[in-house]
Amino acid sequence: xxxxxxxxxxxxxxxxxxxxxxxxxxxxxxxxxxxxxxxxxxxxxxxxxxxxxxxxxxxxxxxxxxxxxxxxxxxxxxxxxxxxxxxxxxxxxxxxxxxxxxxxxxxxxxxxxxxxxxxxxxxxxxxxxxxxxxxxxxxxxxxxxxxxxxxxxxxxxxxxxxxxxxxxxxxxxxxxxxxxxxxxxxxxxxxxxx
Amino acid sequence: xxxxxxxxxxxxxxxxxxxxxxxxxxxxxxxxxxxxxxxxxxxxxxxxxxxxxxxxxxxxxxxxxxxxxxxxxxxxxxxxxxxx
Numbered sequence: 001x002x003x004x005x006x007x008x009x010x011x012x013x014x015x016x017x018x019x020x021x022x023x024x025x026x027x028x029x030x031x032x033x034x035x036x037x038x039x040x041x042x043x044x045x046x047x048x049x050x051x052x053x054x055x056x057x058x059x060x061x062x063x064x065x066x067x068x069x070x071x072x073x074x075x076x077x078x079x080x081x082x083x084x085x086x087x088x089x090x091x092x093x094x095x096x097x098x099x100x101x102x103x104x105x106x107x108x109x110x111x112x113x114x115x116x117x118x119x120x121x122x123x124x125x126x127x128x129x130x131x132x133x134x135x136x137x138x139x140x141x142x143x144x145x146x147x148x149x150x151x152x153x154x155x156x157x158x159x160x161x162x163x164x165x166x167x168x169x170x171x172x173x174x175x176x177x178x179x180x181x182x183x184x185x186x187x188x189x190x191x192x193x194x
Numbered sequence: 195x196x197x198x199x200x201x202x203x204x205x206x207x208x209x210x211x212x213x214x215x216x217x218x219x220x221x222x223x224x225x226x227x228x229x230x231x232x233x234x235x236x237x238x239x240x241x242x243x244x245x246x247x248x249x250x251x252x253x254x255x256x257x258x259x260x261x262x263x264x265x266x267x268x269x270x271x272x273x274x275x276x277x278x
Contacts, residue, residue, distance in 0.1 A: 013272050018262035025261060026252050035267040042275055063253075101197025106230030107237055114240050118247035127248065145210070146242055147249045152210050171206035174238055181241070 009049075012042055016059055020066055027070050027143050029132045037073065041066045071158055074140045078159045083137055083169070096175070107178070110186045123185065130180035134173055141166060142173040196220045198231055205235045209242065 020041060024034035044065050045052070052061050098104055117123045131139050137159060144155045156166050196204070201224045204217055213221070225232045263271070 009275060012275070013263075013268055017268060017271065019255075021263045021267075022252055022255070022261055026249060031264075035263060035271075038263065038267075039271045039274055042271060046275060096202075097197070097199040101199035103198050103230045106198075107233045109233065110237065110240075114244070117240075117244045118251060123244075124248055124252070127245070146245045149246070167207045167210055168203075170210060171203050174206050174209075174241070175202065178234070178237055178241060182237075 009042070009046055012045075012062075016062055019059065020062060023063060023066060024070065026128075027147060028073065029128060029139065033073065037066060037069045040069055044069075074144070074158050075160075077136050077140060078161075081136060083159075083161060083165065096179070108182055108186065110182070112186075126181065126185050127177075130177050130184065133180060134176055138169055138173040138176070141169045142177065145170055196224050198224075198228060201225070201228070201231045202234055205231070205238060209238065 017038060020038045021034055024037050025031070028034050028037070041062060045062055048065075052058070056064075096104055131142065134142065141155060141159060144150045144158065145152070152163055152166055156163055159166070159169075161169065201221055204213060204221050207213060208218070208221065212218075225235065
């Protein structure tokens, strides 16, 4: 087999270490877990170097391996801390709705230019902070759905939940994230006057 | 008649599957008259779009900016690779 020219493990850490680390951090929100998975990715790549066809870039190949490691990590977390009924019944406190199901205090108007948010480094930090405040299974479900763009059937298999439960989990995750961003980002930026 | 609590749940669900017609109509009727739930829907969609763009930006950036491996982790990984 001809080894592609770009293939040189001694340069991997320099070349792809930071990239793979950021990729993992966005999905795991945990520094040491991310570092471990980057290491495992390189080791698996080294062992299985024959699987690199040269058809895709080296970075794409490595990310493909990392993706599998991340899914395994989610599976592991779902097994360690299975969802309990309480997780699914009640929304976070304080409840946003009164007993008749009306908003206690409805969503605020978000000022600024929300369409450009993704360009702001600080917004990324705040988003990650808010995501970390969800329970791991909720955050993982949200990540698989909204960052990875996976369909619900795939996510159900990874997290070992029924589709009905997943809808509830995603609903709760979105509601909590929205509230967190409103409190810590949009209300703040209105106070700042921007 | 659907309450705001029901409608927020259905708005989220509609982002994961296409709702049965009756529910879809119920939600649309509610959104016509409820300012808060319409705003809620707009904001969830904005969050979805923003998150996808953020992820695209993080995943596309190959240059060594922002967060990166700590020195300790680098050394540990380099060493583990050399041992193989």
